[in-house]
Amino acid sequence: MTGNQDGDFERVTRLATTAGLPEVAPGTSYGTPALQVCGKMFVRIKEAGILVVMCALEEKAMLIELAPELYFETDHYRGWPAMLVRLNVIGDRDLTERLIAAWRQKAPRRLAANFTAPATPRP
Template identity: 45%
Template sequence: MVTEQDVRRSALALPATTEKPSYGTPGFRVRDKLFARLRDADTLVVFVADLSEKDALIASAPDRYFTTPHYDGYASVLVRLSEVGVEDLADILLESWRVRAPARLVAEFDAS
C-alpha cells in the first residue's frame, strides 16, 4: 500500500510545491493553492479538471476512485491509496497539480 511518505515524496517532487496542514492532515500546495491532501491513512483528496472527469474516473475504477456527499458538486475525487501503486500515485498527483498550478508554471514544467 502507498504510504503517507510516498504521497509526501511524490507531491514535493513537483515544482513550487509545499506542505501545509489542511483540516489537520498533510496538505500539498502549489503556489499556496491546495492540490492534494491526505484525508486519512488510506484516502487522498485530489482535484480534477471538472465534474465530468470526476464522474469518468469513478465510473472507470470505482475500487480506486470514489466520492462522498461532502465532495458532491466539487471537481475533486477521493483516491483509495490501497488501490494504487507508487507510479500511479505520481501520475494522479501530477494531474491534480496541473489542474491547480498557474498556467505559466505548467508551461515551464512542460517545456523542461
C-alpha cells in the same frame, strides 16, 4: 498525524518529488497533511489510506466510472472538483499521474505550461 497517515503522506510527497513538480510545499488543510503549489492545496490526506485529490469534474466522473476500486466520492465531494483515492489500492504510477493532474489544476498557468512530466513506463 495518526494511523498510517505518516506513511501515506511520505509516499505522496516522495511521488510528487520524483515527478519533479515545481513550487510544491507541505502544509495542512482541514487539519490534515497536504501538498500545496504556490499556496494552493492540490492534495491532502483525508484519513489513513484515503487521499483527497483535486480533479476536474468531467475527469472525476470518468475515473470513478472506470476504476471505482481506486477512485470514489462521498456526498460531501459531489459537484466539487475533488475526488477520493484509496491509497492502499492505487499503484505508484497511477497515483503519480493523479498528483500531476491535480498539481496542473492548481498551479499558476505559466508554471503549469512550463512543466514537462517525466515519461512513465507502461507495463
